[in-house]
Amino acid sequence: MTVNLYNTGVSGLLASQQQLATTGNNIANVNTEGYTRQRAEQNATTGIYSGGNIIGSGTYIEDISRVYDQFSYKEQLLSQTSLSNADSLNVDLGQLDQVMTFSGGAINSSIESFYEAINSISDNPSDLGLRNMAISQAKILSDDLNAINDDLNQMVKSTNGEIVEIADHISDISVQIGNINEQILFSQHSVQGQPNDLLDARDNLVNELSQYTSVNTIVDSLGVMTVMIGDGATLVAGSTSLSVGVQAGDPDPNQTVLSIVGPNSAVYLNGSSVGGALAAKYEFRDEHVAEVQSEMNRIAMAISGTINDAQHSGLDLNNEEGQNFFTDINTPLLEQSRVFASSKNSGNSEATVTITDISKIPTDEFMVEYNGTNYIMTNLTDNSTLDLGTQGSINSNAMDTYGFQFNEESGTPQAGDVFIIKPAHNSAALMGVTLTQASGVAASSAIEVTASNTNKGGASVEITNVSSATDAQQYAIDNNLAVEIYETTSGSFEYRVYNSVTSADIIPAESYVPGSGTTVQIPPSPATAIFEIEVDGLPSGSSAAAPEIFSIADAFGTGNNGNSVALGLTQEQGILNGGKNSFTQGLSISTATVGSAAKSAELTESTAQALFTQAYNRNQSTSGVNLDEEAANLLKYQQAYQAASQIISTANTIFDTLLAAVR
Incomplete structure (x- = not known):
């Protein structure tokens, strides 16, 4: 006892x-x-x-x-992943917002200053000092667009560097978890009881891993944990640890991609859906920065193309057609840089992209794939497709909707060959001022319309487009151009274009509807139009004997400001998004979009922080x-x-x- x-x-x-x-x-x-x-x-x-x-x-x-409560712990892991994603995106978008606020404001000021200089030329077209000022302001504008492109490129490089660091850290955590799994397995065979300190160490590693990516875990009867990340890719299986690798993108090397790397193989890992801070980096790089960069390129292209076209519509002080103010938007280098060929292509085909209509250029990216017979183009934003035609016979009209043309340059494609198209790529980076002489600013209009003193009614003729100033000038001189507008019978109206000296018809009488703004190409089809006029209004004449007459003649003069006025009006002209937005409106929309995204990310981060705090406190109340x-x-x-x-x-x-x- x-x-x-x-x-x-x-x-x-x-x-x-x-x-x-x-x-x-x-x-x-x-x-x-x-x-x-x-x-x-x-x-x-x-x-x-x-x-x-x-x-x-x-x-x-x-x-x-x-x-230990596995449910509250898993809730904490999920909340940690969401918080890390929101926090990373909030920080990155905050930086992008600062860049857009500062650089966007600088570009907007440069646009204003450039057009102020152009408008000053309109007041005194022969002043070389004012013309030099316009060239200087154009240089500042192009430098500002170059600078914001450099800033955005640096953001992409920095984000890629962070992706590499995170991938390396995940790989280190994978090794540590594998080692702990091995120790836990050994302890189960050598002693009774739970290896609590090892379990805590492993959970701490999993918790750290959840900051970078979404994590799922399975623990077997021996206490060994299998760790899966992202959409279910295995990172750790027992004591076997895999790593996360980062490879250059294909065809765009800056769009780096992830893979789970094992001893003998590598499996693609979708960075955008992997969760955590890693997914935030991909979203920031491939969505937010890419969208802003595409918009800046599009604005640079629109400014260059619009000003250059306006230059070609007028005459400089030497009575010559105005030359490009900025870099041509279709230089061979730019056309080549818009197309990225996959390194996996088995063919040797090379392609370029030519811009045909600036107003239609989207910020979307496109994939062109050769299926063995036809080129099929897919819009990577909405997945819509277009059949571009066969090799050697691409249908140029198929891409009218998007304002660019895909061109085969050399080589032969093979089935499965893929090309990525970025229509506005490098426009901001390669934008520069090519006009060096002040006298080269095309302030004078090439041709002008003069109404006859005998006109009584409301008929009108306006020059709406000039594709070549010197050709238009010479055509008007050679053909002594004139336009007659009259009413044939009650409510029916006609116009004709003719030689005012010989009375020979250039465009025989054709009917038009007042108020419709009928566009007339000169010379008429099938010849290539040199310029266009718009016929409109109600004439007072009731027959061919009493028409309203308008002459079209050479307008060159050192004091002529017609083209500089037209050039100045492009500041408020709708150019982007199908002619809906001006340059500054497009810039403001882009800046506001980034600001809105940054504010939304800030609110999302605050919500994620609150949810994580609740989950953490619930877990701590138990553990x-x-x-x-x-x-x-x-x-x-x-x-x-x-x-x-x-x-x-x-x-x-x-x-x-x-x-x-x-x-």
């Missing part, structure tokens, strides 16, 4: 000692990041049969386990150390320890009494 009582006391003493040690360990690690509260699981030992009864024989500590609770446990187990000591003391007294009785 005394021996049993002694054993019972010792078991209680040892159990209380382990309870005190566990509680003390919890208190010591109250500030240890990622520490999970531990609990000693105490059970009664099997009783002893004596005198027809089963008498209790004490207690023992069955296990020291972590107080975290509560000092008040541990202090109470410390007192309880101390008292139990003291009581167990009294049991041992009592057993000793009884044993001593028995020994004394038999002496």
Whole structure:
């Protein structure tokens, strides 16, 4: 009896000692990041049969386990992934917003200053100083667009560098988790009980991993964890650790891609859906920065193309057709840079893209694939497709909707060959001022319309487009151009274009509807139009004998400001998005879009932070150390320890009494 009582006391003493040690360990690690509260699981030992009864024989500590709720822990992981994604995007978009606010404002000021210089030329077309000022302001404008393109390129490079760093960090975590899995497996074979410190270390690594990517884990019966990231790609399987690699994009090397790399193979990993900070980097680079860069390129292209076209419509001080103010939007280098051929293409075909209509150019990217017979173009934004025709016979009209032309230059394509098209690519980077002489500013209009003094009614003739100033000038001189407008019968109207000296028809009488603004090409089809006029209004004449007459003649003069006025009007002209937006409107829309995205990211980050805090607190309420609770446990187990000591003391007294009785 005394021996049993002694054993019972010792078991209680040892159990209380382990309870005190566990509680003390919890208190010591109250500030240890990622520490999970531990609990000693105490059970009664099997009783002893004596005198027809089963008498209790004490207690023992069955296990020291972590107080762990897998559901609240997984909720914390998911919240951590969302928070890291939102936080990364918030920081990056904040930087992009600052760039757009500063650089966008500089570009807007440069546009204003350039047009102020052009408008000054309109006031005094022969002033070389004003013309030089316009060239200087054009240089500042092109420099500002070059600068913002450099800033955006640097953002892409920086983001790619961050992607590499994150991928390397994920690979390091993978190795560490694999090593811990191996240690846990060894400990299961060598000792009983849970390897709590190893489990905490592994959970801390998984928690860190969840900052960079979404994580799913499966733990087998031996405690070994399988870790999957993104859409389910395995990163760690037991002690086998895979790594995340980063490769140059194909065909665009700046669009780096991810893969899960094993000993003998690599599997593509979708960076945009991998979750966490890594997915935020891909979204920032491939959506937000790409959209802004495409818009800046499109604005640079629109400015260059519009000003250059206006130059060609007028005459400079030397009575010559105005030359390009800015870099031609269809230089061979620009045409080539808009097409990216995949390195996997088996053919040797080379292609270029020519801009045909600036107003139709989208910010979208396109993929052209040769299927063995035809080229099929896919809009990568909405996945719509166009059949461009066969090799050697591309249908140029098929791409009218988008304002560019895909050209085969050389070589032969093979089935499966792929090309990526970025219609406005490099326009901002390669924009420059090519006009060097002040006299080269085409301020004078080439031709002008003069109404006859005998005109009584409201008929009108306006020059709407000049494709070549010198050709238009010479054609008007050679053909003594004139236009007659009259009413043939009540409510029916006609016009004709003729030689005012010989009266020979250039365009015989044709009907028109007043108010419709009928466009007339001169010379008429099938010849290539040199310029266009618009016929409109209600003439007072009622027959061919009483028409309203307009002459079209050479307008050159050093004091003529007709073309500089027209050039100045392009500032407010709708050029972008199908003729809906001017340059500054397009710039403002882009800046506002980035600002809105940055504000939205800030709000999303705040929400994600609140959700993470809630999830973290829920998990800590179960797994975290509560000092008040541990202090109470410390007192309880101390008292139990003291009581167990009294049991041992009592057993000793009884044993001593028995020994004394038999002496």
